[in-house]
Amino acid sequence: MIVQAFGCKFLLPRSWTAELTAPEGYENWVIPHFLSLCRPGMTVVDIGASIGSLTLPAARQVVPGGVVYAIEVSSLNCGLLAQSIVLNNLDNVRLLPLGVSDYLGFARLPRQGVSNNNVIDHEADITRTDLQSHDIVPIMPFDLLHSAIGKVDLLKMDIEGMEYRASMGAITMLRRDRPIVFLEYSPLFQSRWSGVPGVQLLELFRELGYRFEILHRKKDREPIMDGDPVTRIEAAWAEHRDADGGTHLDLCLYPLA
Template sequence: MPSLRVLNHAFRAWRRNRAWAKHEPETPFLADLLSGAPTCLHVGASDGRHSYVMTQVAPKAVIYAFEPSAFAFEVLKLGIAWHRMGKQVTAIHAAVADKPGELMLVTPKKSSGRMGRAYAYVAETKPNGPARPDLEDTGMETQMTPVVTLDAFCADHAIDRVDFIRMDIEGAEQRALEGAALILDRDHPHVLLEIHPPMLQARFGGSGEAVVDLFLKRGYRMFALDGVRLEERTTLVADLPWKDYFFIHPSRAARLPDGVFKARMAA
């Protein structure tokens, strides 16, 4: 039986989804990316809000939702059941990186005393000092979590095509994408990626520029919201601790549904 905290969190997430409330500003653009029966990877699924949106804009989508937090994974499973998404969404209790195994999930404690579950990230060891360089925290909780690579997961589950990846994993994105190199080269999936330059540098030895280069060298085009306007970019928006970016490959442009991305890719 789920705990009362899990039930309360899952109910709030379920209610927000039904009201289409508190979704990220990039969420409405998913309808311009997904059609037919796409295969989607939702990495850092949390309570599953992006998985829910995918099922609404592409009712035949097949979604694999990866979540490393034991708490959030229980919330995710309830959301899948309550929204009746079980035929479309498969929940996987795992983090994603560049090699399989096990890592520590670090969850900061906010100054309010609540756990900052949205800011949790994987690490090899417990950090000294603050949990994150970009937050004021008052401590942390840790737990071990299994780790998979997207390439190996898809190979093991006979997933021979990936159409879309949503990834929000608090600085681990470079390593996770390195573990998805075969998918990126084979399928050129659309990607909605939250990039965290301070976390990439301080906790993972990477950089936001390296993440962008990973896509640009494969021929992808990069887009980001400037207010409500979608603009094409070749560099990150400066001086932000994190931001979402879309990556679209020209080879997939003709198969995009009618909408802003198809129009921009044709320009």
């Protein structure tokens, strides 16, 4: 069915409609801020685009002259997103049906319904993969795409704990382009799917020269202007986990001059 949100039309299964049209707004602590930073002429990269909740409205925000690259590993999600792109008459979205990490190759992806919780398994023994329940998907470092995409102005990563590996595969771009970065932070997910402690992701961006802002769900955004950002983010994540049963924090990272 077709659902309207953020000034766009989304082709969705019925199971997704309630979340996207919730009275309080879908991810209202992230999406309005993200869209406020989209400017005409920008190149935006949406890694883990899912059904396009950021891709579609961002594509409207960056005209004229801007483009959005939507990277999504699930073929089912890609099919719906491709139809939504046509439904909205958007000619500035480039849909890339693949996963990003720190290597060039392939992985397995559990076959499931439409979801924003798709997780690729880097370590799977491909000879033992059940092809009735899994898809084999292409994987590459973002840096291999960089020359074709050009300078990136705004980057979002929502890939269920694979953010560290994806960042390592995009390290040249991060150093050269200095985009604003939105990402989800979960020590549990990073440990499980990137194989590193969560703080290693924060330390990576601190070493790259980024300033951190916590996008709280129930209170104002919190720029971290002084002190140790890693300690503050860890404390905020623990508070969110214990008080709200949450699994992750949303962060916005700004390159320092």
